Amino acid sequence: MDILMYLEQRASDFVKLWLIFAFVYFRMLTAMPLTIDAEWTTIAPNHHYWITQGRWFAYVLTTFILPPHLVPYFTIALFGLLACAAYLxxxxxxxxxLDWRTLLTFPIFCGFPIWSFIAEFPSNIAGAGVSLLLCALAALAIKSRRAENGTPGWLVAAEIAALTMAIGTYQAFVVVYPTMIIALLLINPSFANLKDRTGLAVQAALILIAATLLNYAIQKLFYFGFGLLPGGYVAQFLRLDLFLDSPLWVLAKTAFQAANIYFGTPRVFGSFLIVGVVVVMGAIAGSRGSWVNLCLVGSLMSVPLGLAFASGGSGLPDRALLGVPIAIWALSILALHDRVKAIRYVSIAAIALLTIQSVAVISQYQAVRNLVAEHDRSAAAQIYQRIASVADLTQVTKVDFFGGLPAPKPVFRTGRTSSAAGSFFSWDNGNAGRIAAYMKLLGYENLQLLPEAERRGLVGRYRSMPSWPNAGSVVRDGDIVLVKLGEAIGYFP
Structure with a gap:
């Protein structure tokens, strides 16, 4: 199995896929990805934040391999190149x-709107492309080993290593690999009998367990080597205690979330998507023939929601459900190959319409980001000008921000967990650290945010001040400039 030779032989196919990807993501490819979190990941002195989030390989990628992520075109384009390779x-x-069916369904594989939720974070999306490719490599390797009835030790080790790196980049890929394996079992005719399917599934499960344990061990080594502790961000989503307390309630909430996603409700995506037709047609086509097929289709749709279940059925950002696009793609393939002509024709129309809808909502989200970005740039300029009216900004000036500005009302609806409508001046009800980092990134120099201990001591001082943009909302108190953006106290770590 010479993967590089295979990809080289498919160069023309690669170009076709890239053009489709560019069509889906054109609006994001041409935009500056200055979104929430980019303000501090860009100017951070190091990338240790990945380690505290349990993403040791993301640290390796960001520090030694990937160029800076806050540049137009690059991060989304790199994700696209890696997604094209993974698809092949x-x-x-x-x-x-690569025929008309697999070309028609490629926008689902790489452009279903859940991908755009993670693409909102430029520091994540390139690594997500790497992880997607690593999962595809691992799936191809195990399929090739089973087909050739051989188990070379180095290949097993390579599969485990690939999955370990994928999970170490973004934990949500722990469900992407098994979703790919289930898709393989349903689609590949070489695995039509129960014995072959069981053998592949057991091997894949063992490899996934080994990779998960190895990732845990490596992450512990990174904590120890860098003298860091877990940051708690990822751990907050692991809520198995909720299942132990109310198992039926958690199952019901997970099922409700699955229904909202697989039927493309505006509650999840901001706009209605016709994905439900694709899912139903694919489920009918895939489950026909045996109870094993029915179980595999059920697993295909359930496994991507595994992390939602582990989080208690709700609270997990939709960007973490990265197995869902793979599952919907597999169902669309099953529907397009079904022997019933009506299912094939309905599926063709639904998939084509879903592609158009996906492009529309991704562009819609980007339009909201652009408008919010204009709001934030204008607010930053006005705030800096007001600070300059009470302080000499040719010198380093101590500053404190209290509260936040009201978030601009988006002109279009966005996804329920999307950050597209997120303003740097309203996130966390006002986060002084984000605001200061954002203004520094825009080039507003000589603003030195006070330490948290000093900021807490000034909270009472703001009670008598009016809020922005009223006169008196920016004042100088000794050698400190106080900026009151809103009445709520805002975020304190």
Whole structure:
């Protein structure tokens, strides 16, 4: 199995896929990805924040391999290149040619709007592309080993290593690999009997367990080596205690979330998506024939929601449900290959319409980001000008921000956990650290945010001050400039 030779032979196919990707993501490719979190990841003195989030390989990628992420075009384009390569490998795993069916369904694989939720974070999306490719490599490797009835030790080790790095980049990929394996079992005719399916599934499960344990061990080594502790951000989503307390309630909430996603409700995506038709047609086509197929289809749709279940059925950002686009893609392939003509024709129309809808909502989200970005740039300029009216900004000036500005009302609806409508001046009800970092990134120099201990001591001083933009909302108190943006106290770490 020479993967590089295979990809080289498919160069023309790669170009076709890239053009489709560019069509789906054109609006994001041409925009500056200055969104929430980019303000501090860009200017951070190091990338240790990845380690505290349990993403040791993201630290390796960001520190030693990937260029800066806050540049137009690059991060989304790199994700696209890696997604195209991953797709070709997934097709090979499933013994599928690149024909009109697989071209028609590629926008689901790489452009279903859940991907755009993670693409809102430029520091994440390139690494997500790397992880997607690593999962595809691992799936192809295990398929090739089973097909050739051989188990070379180095290849097993390579599969475990690939999955370990994928999970170490973004933990949500722990469900992407098994979703790919289930898709392979349903689509690849070489695995039509129960014995072959069981053998592949057991091996894949063992490899996933080994990779998860190895990732845990490596992460512990990174904590120890860098003298860091877990930051708590990722751990807050692991709520198995909720399942132990109310198992039926957690199952019901997870099922409700799955229904909202698989039926494309505006509650999740901001706009209605016709994905439900694709899912139903694919489920009918895939479950026909045996109870094993029915179980596999059920697993295909359930596994991507595994992390939602682990989080208690709700509270997990939709950007973490990265197995969902793979599952919907597999269902669309099953529907397009069904023997019933009506299912094929309905699926063709639904998939084409879903592609148009996906492009529309991704562009819609980007339009909201652009308008919020204009609001934030204008607010930053006005605030800096007001600070300059009470302090000499040719010198380093101590400053404190209290509260936040009201978030601009988006002209279009966005996804329920999307950050597209997030303003740097309203996030966390006002986060002084984000505001100061954002203004520094825009070039507003000589603003030195006070330490948290000093900021807490000034809270009472703001009670008598009016809020922005009223006169007196920016004042000088000794050698400190106080800026009151809102009445709520805002975020304190």
């Amino acid at each position: 490998l997934v097709l090979k795993s499933c013994s599928l040619p």
